[in-house]
Amino acid sequence: MPEVTALRNAPASNADLFLSFNWLALQGFGGVLAVVQRELVEKKKWLTLEEFVEDWSVAQILPGPNVINLAIIIGGKHFGWRGALSALAGLLLVPTMLVLLIASAITGVADTQAMQGALRGMGAVSAGLIMATGIKMLPALKTNPMGFLTCSILAIATFLSVAILRFPLSWVLLTLGPIASIWAWRCISTEESA
Secondary structure: OOOHHHHHOOOOOHHHHHHHHHHHHHHOOOOOOOHHHHHHHHOOOOHHHHHHHHHHHHHHOOOOOOHHHHHHHHHHHHHHHHHHHHHHHHHHHHHHHHHHHHHHOOOOOOOOOHHHHHHHHHHHHHHHHHHHHHHOOOHHHHOOOOHHHHHHHHHHHHHHHHHHOOOOOOHHHHHHHHHHHHHHHHHEEEEEEE
16 A cells, blocks of 8 residues: 555645545535546546545445545545645635525525526536546446446445435435445455465
């Protein structure tokens, strides 16, 4: 692992973490997965695609918003608790102020049809960005110890359970999560012993 770290970029300081996550937050609306993946993997090269998928997976199962969890993970890896706080502050400070300003500015027009339509349109754009990022992350499954087929089956089972059968997400995670974790552990153990 040290060889990989030496070959790629890392945040230069807590200020770099703060400004980078502030920039990420200002680019995203309704979901920043696409922005985060592009910035951290492709532009800044702080993470490889495989590391991003792994850290994003951990961020998703932790309580709280995914991108906040990811910011804390990355900040903590590089600068400990100070880095985690810097990344978190960068992610929340300016966007919180902007949301408060916008909320006070649109109080009178929030219930109009035009505003409701604009918000629905932004939701559709966010969904498209998330799908596109998911497709871009598929190559990382080639190196996944469980293999592409198993990961695909788990993804399809999750989609069917939540979107089609309408099972509560918490029950799907509590059922498929342990199954996937045990299978991944078994695959990694087999790989290491070989």
